[in-house]
Amino acid sequence: MAVKALIQVLDGSHKDTKYEVLFNPNSYTIDHGNKYAWHTIPGLSLPLTQFITGETPSLSMELFFDCSAAGADADIRTETTKFANLLSVDSELHAPPTCKFVWGSLQFKGIIEKISQRFTMFSSKGNPIRATLNVTFKAVASVQEQFQGIPRHSPDRTKQKTLRQGDQLWMLAAEEYEDPKHWRAIADANNIDNPRLVTAGRSVVVPRLE
Numbered sequence: 111m112a113v114k115a116l117i118q119v120l121d122g123s124h125k126d127t128k129y130e131v132l133f134n135p136n137s138y139t140i141d142h143g144n145k146y147a148w149h150t151i152p153g154l155s156l157p158l159t160q161f162i163t164g165e166t167p168s169l170s171m172e173l174f175f176d177c178s179a180a181g182a183d184a185d186i187r188t189e190t191t192k193f194a195n196l197l198s199v200d201s202e203l204h205a206p207p208t209c210k211f212v213w214g215s216l217q218f219k220g221i222i223e224k225i226s227q228r229f230t231m232f233s234s235k236g237n238p239i240r241a242t243l244n245v246t247f248k249a250v251a252s253v254q255e256q257f258q259g260i261p262r263h264s265p266d267r268t269k270q271k272t273l274r275q276g277d278q279l280w281m282l283a284a285e286e287y288e289d290p291k292h293w294r295a296i297a298d299a300n301n302i303d304n305p306r307l308v309t310a311g312r313s314v315v316v317p318r319l320e
Contacts, residue, residue, distance in 0.1 A: 114130045114131060115211065115212065115213035116128050116131065117129045117193065117209050117210070117211055117212075119208075120208045120209060121202075121207050122203045122207040122208075123200055123201055124200070129196075129240045132173075132175050132189060133175070134213065135172060135174075135213075137172075138169060138170065138171035139170045140168070140218075141167065141168045141170070142164075142167050143299045144161065144162075144164050144165060145161075145163050145164075146162055147159075147162050148160070151280065157303065159288075160284075160288060167248075167249040168220075168223070168247060168248050169218045169220065170244070170245065171245055172243070173193070173245060174184040174242055175189050175190055175240065177239050178240055182237070183233075183235065184237065185238065185318045186238050186265045187237075190227055190241050194225050194227065194246070196222050197222055197224075197225060206222065206304075207221075208220070209221065211247060213225060218249065219248040219250060220250050222245060222247055223247065223248045224244075224245075225243055225246075227242075229241045269286065269314055270313055270314070271286075271314055272299050273308055273313075277308070278293075278305065278306075278308070278309070279297055282296055282316065283295070283296060293305060295319065296314060296315075299315045300315055
């Protein structure tokens, strides 16, 4: 027997409640992305790329519901409403609850951003007996969880670097701070009045950014 996918409520007044889907999805999509900024530097043919932040991963799928074998009095909204209600504000949280979609090895923690219900078959009494739900989750994580996954490197401590042929302070700032605009911090730390006159082989201090 195939394992059924389910949505589990993780917090709020309905914590630990599990909603099992009637039919497992045929597929699902997980989207990832990043945001970047581009800085124009005089003398360069292409702008420098600066990483800004990661975009929130999302999980989307189509869930199928059918109760056509249950007779004319059946109404598939009895099932679909359980899922749609996960968009409602919880009385304890003052916000919709955090959920987890579980199916086999997939465990996606997040909030349900959107549910679109489409009813495609009706009984002789006009009740919807077949429906498709398009569900989109957005991942959530605490601040502590996010910072635990970030490698801390150059901006957190003072370093010493030897300039190579062709190196400029803005290039060093881009390498160490991921932002060429911080070249002034390196210049000030090394008493450099004219950053264009630095020479290869010179040792410079790369200060810790406050």
